[in-house]
């Protein structure tokens with residue numbers, strides 16, 4: 001099956017008892033057995049639930065993987081990956097990581113004896129320098145948030161393999177429509193399903209996909225033992241959302257490009273960060289590993305004034321001022337005082353998160369309306 005067909009058909013089939021074409025919401029905790037141990041594949045919904053199971057198979061298929069596992073949030077999925085490690089193990093990750101990922105690494109897992117290194121991952125040499133015999137995991141995010149840096153997944157996979165470490169890629173920003181890390185050598189793909197996969201800002205969920213039998217066994221063991229599973233109703237909503245993933249992503253990409261180009265030409269805008277620009281420092285890698293450049297854009301203002309940035313995010317009418325991303329509706333955010341507020345000014349400016357930086361999650365509305373909205377706010 002090709003991608004668009006998989007979004008609609010992978011993992012799902014008409015209900016055998018009624019013919020219902022949509023996967024039912026199996027709102028049940030347990031399953032009646034004919035005799036001890038004689039069941040139909042489902043015993044208890046923490047371990048496995050038919051609605052969740054359908055979604056897990058669907059997401060696995062989208063990522064060209066064998067096994068999928070869904071969790072109560074993206075962070076619960078990340079939690080599962082790190083729980084595969086042991087005290088003394090080391091992890092190498094990027095220095096402009098999603099804030100919540102940084103927080104779980106530093107404030108939860110460091111105290112269990114796992115050591116984390118954060119480096120500028122756009123330079124593979126910086127990663128190689130931190131490799132040692134304790135390195136067990138390389139954690140990649142690409143494109144990164146909010147600076148839209150691109151990390152070379154194939155290069156990371158080579159480094160991970162030579163070090164006998166796992167490679168996990170957070171594919172939330174790109175989605176399987178634009179990028180398939182397993183095909184580029186990753187061992188695990190992680191998603192905040194909350195964003196583009198769900199796509200309608202109505203669910204919080206996470207997912208992991210792998211093709212490795214041994215890793216899958218560990219993921220399911222931890223999923224069942226720690227219990228951070230997602231609910232049948234949410235699984236249903238995401239199955240429904242994914243059926244239009246390819247259509248939504250196509251429009252996110254088209255709108256994203258038009259808005260990125262509009263911003264580039266605007267006299268009040270200084271820098272525009274979007275991996276589709278030829279002058280983007282990692283454009284060649286982006287072109288190689290992605291099939292499009294997405295609808296996430298950041299830009300800064302001439303003069304770099306925090307007040308100007310606050311005025312713009314207040315003056316837009318269609319763009320909603322909110323955290324999160326990946327829904328059908330357009331969102332606007334101010335990283336320095338929202339998502340990255342806890343990072344000291346000097347530290348965040350080093351990675352490019354300046355006072356006037358504004359981040360857009362471009363939705364699937366009519367792009368003329370979105371551009372007019374930005375125009376009136378900027379002018």
Ligand SMILES: *Cc1c(COP(=O)(O)O)cnc(C)c1O
Nearest residue numbers: 073074075098100172192194205
């Ligand atoms: C939102 C997000 C997460 C965390 O996912 P939740 O569903 O909010 O727990 C992780 N990584 C990236 C890139 C994200 O955008």
